[in-house]
Amino acid sequence: MKDNHFETEAIRTQTERSQFLEHSTPLYLSSSFVFEDAEDMRASFTEEKERNIYSRFTNPNTSEFIDKVCKMEGAESGYAFATGMSAVFSTFAGLLSSGDHIVSASSVFGSTHALFTKFLPKWNIETSYFNINDVDKIESLIKPSTKILYAESPTNPAVDIIDLELLGKIAKKHNILLVIDNCFATPYLQNPIKFGADIVIHSATKLMDGQGRVLGGVAVGRADLIREIYLFSRNTGPALSPFNAWVLSKSLETLAVRVDKHCENALKVAEFLEGHDNVSLVKYPFLKSHPQYEIAKKQMKLGGNIIAFEVKGGVEGGRAFLNKIKLLSLSANLGDTRTIVTHPASTTHSKLSKEDRMETGITDGLVRISVGLEHTDDIINDLNQALN
Ligand SMILES: *Cc1c(COP(=O)(O)O)cnc(C)c1O
Numbered sequence: 412m413k414d415n416h417f418e419t420e421a422i423r424t425q426t427e428r429s430q431f432l433e434h435s436t437p438l439y440l441s442s443s444f445v446f447e448d449a450e451d452m453r454a455s456f457t458e459e460k461e462r463n464i465y466s467r468f469t470n471p472n473t474s475e476f477i478d479k480v481c482k483m484e485g486a487e488s489g490y491a492f493a494t495g496m497s498a499v500f501s502t503f504a505g506l507l508s509s510g511d512h513i514v515s516a517s518s519v520f521g522s523t524h525a526l527f528t529k530f531l532p533k534w535n536i537e538t539s540y541f542n543i544n545d546v547d548k549i550e551s552l553i554k555p556s557t558k559i560l561y562a563e564s565p566t567n568p569a570v571d572i573i574d575l576e577l578l579g580k581i582a583k584k585h586n587i588l589l590v591i592d593n594c595f596a597t598p599y600l601q602n603p604i605k606f607g608a609d610i611v612i613h614s615a616t617k618l619m620d621g622q623g624r625v626l627g628g629v630a631v632g633r634a635d636l637i638r639e640i641y642l643f644s645r646n647t648g649p650a651l652s653p654f655n656a657w658v659l660s661k662s663l664e665t666l667a668v669r670v671d672k673h674c675e676n677a678l679k680v681a682e683f684l685e686g687h688d689n690v691s692l693v694k695y696p697f698l699k700s701h702p703q704y705e706i707a708k709k710q711m712k713l714g715g716n717i718i719a720f721e722v723k724g725g726v727e728g729g730r731a732f733l734n735k736i737k738l739l740s741l742s743a744n745l746g747d748t749r750t751i752v753t754h755p756a757s758t759t760h761s762k763l764s765k766e767d768r769m770e771t772g773i774t775d776g777l778v779r780i781s782v783g784l785e786h787t788d789d790i791i792n793d794l795n796q797a798l799n
Pocket residue numbers: 494495496497520563567592594595614615616617626627628
């Protein structure tokens with residue numbers, strides 16, 4: 412972000428006004444755009460002219476959304492996708508070739524894990540994993556064919572923190588790319604490019620939308636790398652729809668105030684959970700008890716809205732707790748205005764073996780809570796009655 416503050420750019424970064432001089436950016440639902448003449452058409456297709464041709468390539472609404480995220484992350488360039496997963500996949504597909512190798516944290520989003528284990532190997536792209544509590548091992552996993560170092564922080568669902576500055580140094584030393592999924596933090600709380608990330612990915616479905624309405628994804632970073640990701644995407648078609656881009660761009664206008672309140676609420680809920688007799692462990696980045704509290708403080712502005720906690724009584728304890736919830740939602744999303752609770756061991760991560768679950772910190776009684784914007788007294792009352 413060069414000129415103005417984060418909040419200002421979130422509101423004032425706007426696509427050019429049309430002839431109607433609208434104040435708020437309108438929705439440009441148009442699959443294609445017209446040319447003046449044959450020469451205009453030729454120059455547009457050869458990219459001598461930068462302009463909208465077809466909405467699979469660019470569209471005024473998606474461009475506005477991308478420009479905002481670039482300013483928020485301090486990135487040169489970006490591309491927006493239909494979902495967070497298409498952003499993750501297109502980043503790998505755009506940047507990697509057969510025979511390339513990835514080094515990743517073992518604790519990553521479930522579908523990203525499936526990409527590493529089931530799909531990328533089809534194109535002879537293999538992944539090696541490091542445990543986030545064993546970052547000293549990372550360098551020993553790097554091979555001549557390693558192209559990407561990949562991680563999320565905070566991690567989903569165990570809310571562990573990885574030292575981004577350390578990852579940046581390792582990537583630089585070995586001349587490999589650092590790709591960070593910054594979804595849980597949002598660009599408001601953490602900017603991985605500052606620590607050496609080359610590409611930053613977001614599932615815009617989560618806190619960027621923030622109201623559980625649309626799916627979306629975005630990748631921003633070094634212009635030469637984004638160019639490769641863009642060319643792959645423009646030809647394979649995972650583009651974000653103009654409607655969803657319009658919703659997301661409006662949502663970013665309030666990202667800072669929403670995330671501030673989400674974090675304030677989450678800290679209160681985390682403190683309540685820490686004091687409850689039926690809870691054996693609470694992981695929230697800005698609680699002093701978090702194992703990577705110091706690192707969280709160094710790289711994040713606030714602690715985020717996700718808490719992981721351990722209900723006493725294992726898998727059955729976790730499920731019994733969920734069954735007693737009255738106000739809060741049992742749902743697969745996160746980063747919504749509505750507080751959401753999930754039990755990863757019996758749902759999103761039930762397909763993993765017990766060893767793999769333990770490796771990624773998903774213990775039997777682990778509950779993940781995405782703290783919303785309801786009044787904290789009501790959130791805590793519901794959690795309290797379910798725990799008792
Ligand atoms: C949800 C999520 C994704 C995938 O995003 P979709 O928009 O659901 O495709 C990727 N990474 C993280 C950390 C997520 O939480």
